[in-house]
Amino acid sequence: MKLLIVLVSLSLAYALPQQIKMSNIELPVSYSGVGEDTILDLAQTLKLTKLFKLISKLNFQETLFVQGPFTLFAPTDDAFAKLSSYSLRRLENDYELLTDVLLYHVAGTEIYSDKMKNEELVKSRLGSAQVRINIYDKVITVNGCPISKPDQAVPNGVIHLIDYVMFPIPNGDIPSVVASHFDFATLLEAVRVAGLTETLEGDSQTLLAPTNAAFHKLPFDTLKRIMGDKEMLTKVVENHLIKGTVFSVALQNGGQVTTTLNNKLPISIDADSGEIKIGQATVIYPDETTTNGVVHVIDTVLLPPSLDAMTSELSLENSADALKIKTLLDMISKLNFQETLFVQGPFTLFAPSDDAFKALHPYDLHRLQYDNELLTDVLLYHISGTKMSSDQFSNEQLVPSRLGSTEIRVNVYDEVIAVNGCPISKPDQIVSKGVVHVIDYVMYPIPIGDIPYMVASNFEFSTLLEAARVAGLMEKLEGGPYTLLAPTNAAFRKLPYDTLKTLMGNNDMLTKVIKNHMIDGTMFHVALKDGEEITTVNGDKLPVTIGPNGETKIGEAALDFYDVTVTNGVLHVIDTVLIPKDLHVHMVRPIEE
Known part of the structure; x- marks a missing residue:
């Protein structure tokens, strides 16, 4: 016998006075032949007794089902048992509310589970109200209620058994829900000041x-x-917003959720109590369904990592020990530069760590400590007059410093961000009026010229300078950004005399040789990886080898000195001339010692 006949018969049975036995009910012709035992058995199997008591209370059988097609999201008896006693009493005694809730659980179309899509909105029979479908791996939910038994086919429709009653019915979007609860007054003000109300009105x-x-x-x-x-407020609010509707059933112990600020928050769920923690916040009320998603009420503000320092005094001085930048702050204090550098914000400080200063040559450190004019220039070079967080950086970006017209070059290598080749080890340390990015090296010396200027100013590159001039590549080397593998005079002298003489007298060959030492883009040493290859402007691929102590080779050339920063790129000083493959390398022999 069809399931719908059984369910409607069961509803009719509940609608009659209790003293009348079900076996004595005169059923409509289409429902006849359904016995009392069969009805009770199926009702027990489906666990829908409470739902159909409520349906029959309103004499709603024909309205809901007979006029199909329909899809019924049917709360089980256990689902009703999970309601608070107050909510259950309201449904039993408020016929208007009960009518709305029943209509909300029924759609006017027939939808089987294999046709459901994540974030699909299904129109219910309650006016324009919709129910939200979500699919989490193999779990299908409606308004966050898992479907425990899908696809129970009946005449004119289909029934999906769900584990919770979809109540209360959502009647507003996320901003409306926030605005309607006094306990969210601070959050509401934060959203308003951050200008994110419209963002929170978006779907899913x-x-x-x-x-x-x-x-x-x-x-x-x-x-x-x-x-x-x-x-700051925008970042804080965005760190509480997740793209997509993530009901609590989708949260897994040991998993994580990613905020729109791209911060990953770990999830932990207590095995005994079921208490959910997201990051450092406990979920005190989950699954507040809205028309455009869901709200989980939490007991702790989730500050982004870049704002964690906000929980202590927001001053650069008080951050010195934690960030290990005491040497830098001592130098700033020595010049009485605090107000000039920071108080007049906004600013971005690329702050060399204490270890960065220790890594300086003793002569350079001595100069900085005793030459106040030089120290002033170096400090100004490490500061930009704009406030820039790490997510605003892009590869080859030039950031103006506070030292005249000088600029700092930002490079992004996979997950490493570097400024003038110095990796940022602690980004986004928010302080009063600015942001601090702790770097592993001091940006010193300050670059004051381009590649041709650097080659021309060092006698050790006189042969390279002449080669670039003869090849007509000086103007090209002024462009970029480029990485130049710069052979020393000694590197050129390692070539046989006749080979060197031939190269220096042949413009075409010399052009190929110089271009075989040029790389498009700025590749500081931090970007080089053992076993990878870099491609020269000439098209040759040069393997990179990095030894256990950091000794580095590119092709056959060892790096004698790397990361000579210039205004249009970087130089690496090498000990061997790299002859292109298409030249007669068999004629090129190093001088035997």
Whole structure:
């Protein structure tokens, strides 16, 4: 016998006075032949007793089902048992509310589970209200309620059993829900100041919503500063927003969620209590369904990693020990430069660590400590007059420093960000009026010329300079950005005399040789990887070899000195001339010692 006949018969049975036995019910012709035992058995199997009691209470059988097609998302008896006693009493005693809830669980189309799509919105029979489908691996949910038994086919439709009642019915988007709860007053103000209300009105989003108490857990000065800085506030709110609708059923212990700020938050779920933590925040109320996603109420504000320092005093001086930049701050204090450099913000400080200063040659460190004019220039060169977080950097970007018209070159190599070849080891340290990026080396000497200038200013490159001039490549070397593998005079002298003489007298050959030492783009040493190849402007591929102590070879040439920064790229000083493959390399022999 068809399942719908059984369910409707069961509903009719509940609608009659209890003293009338089901076996005595005079069923409509289309429902006849359904016995009491069969109905009770199937009702027990499907566990839909409570749902059909409520349906029959409104005499809604024909309205909901007979006029198909339909899809019923049917809460089980256990689903109703999970409702609070207050919510259940409301449904049982408020016929208007019950009508809305029942209509919301029914769609006017027949949808089987294999036709459902993630983030699909299905129109219910309650006006324009929609239910949201989500698919998490093999779990299908409607408004976050898992479908435990899908595809129960009946005449005119299909029934999907769900583990929770979809109640309350969502009647607003995320901003509406935030605005309607006084406990989100601080969050609402944060969203407004950050100008993110329109963003939160978009579809398919998850908001981790800190309560007022969560915000008040922050130190007063920290909260005051964040609420008064639109840029900071935007980052904080974006760190609570997740693209896509992630109901609690999708959260897995040991997993993670990624915020729109691209910060990954770990998930932990207590095996005994089921308590969910996302990052450092406990979810105190999950699955507040909205028309455009879901809200999870949390007890802690999730500051982005770049703002973690905000929980302490927001000053560069008080960050010195934690960031290990005490040497730098001592030099700044020596010049009484604090106000000039920082108070007048905004600023970005590329801050050499204490270890970076230790890595300087003793002579260079001595000069910085005793030559105040030089120290002033070096400090100004490490600061930009704009506030730039790491996510604003791009490869080969030139950032103006506070030292006249000088610029700092940013390079992005996979996950490594470098400035003038110095890796940023601690990015995005937010301080008052600016941001600090801790770097592993001091950007010294300050680059003051391009590649031709650097070659011309060092006598050890006199042969290379003449070769570039004869080949007519001086103008090209002024462009870029380029990486030049710069052979020393000694490297040229390693070539047989006749070979060198032939090269220096042949413009075409010399051009090929020089271009075989040029690489498009700025490749500082930090970008070189053992076993990889780099391609020269000439088209040759040169293997990179890096030994256990950092000794580096490119092709057959060892790097005597690397990362000579220039205004249009970088030089690496090499000990061997790299002859292109298409020249007569068999005629080129090093001088035997």
